[in-house]
Amino acid sequence: MSFDDLAKIFSSSKHKAGIHQIIDPEAVKILKREHIKLIVVNGFKPENILTAINGERVGTVVS
Numbered sequence: 001m002s003f004d005d006l007a008k009i010f011s012s013s014k015h016k017a018g019i020h021q022i023i024d025p026e027a028v029k030i031l032k033r034e035h036i037k038l039i040v041v042n043g044f045k046p047e048n049i050l051t052a053i054n055g056e057r058v059g060t061v062v063s
Helices: 003-011 025-033 047-053
Strands: 038-042 060-062
Touching: 003 025, 003 060
Parallel strands: none
Antiparallel strands: 038 060
8 A cells, every 4th residue: 555545545534633543644744755664453463563573464564
């Protein structure tokens, strides 16, 4: 998934304090500008975090 795709998903929803989203629109802009890869994993499976850190394929990669 690209950062532009991610931005489109969140641009349709209103962003305000206290809303529970995986990431906010400003963070998407920063990640894109700084060329930082984002990996979204299922937090209910902590082993997914180690899998991602070890460079194995898991979750959704945004770059």
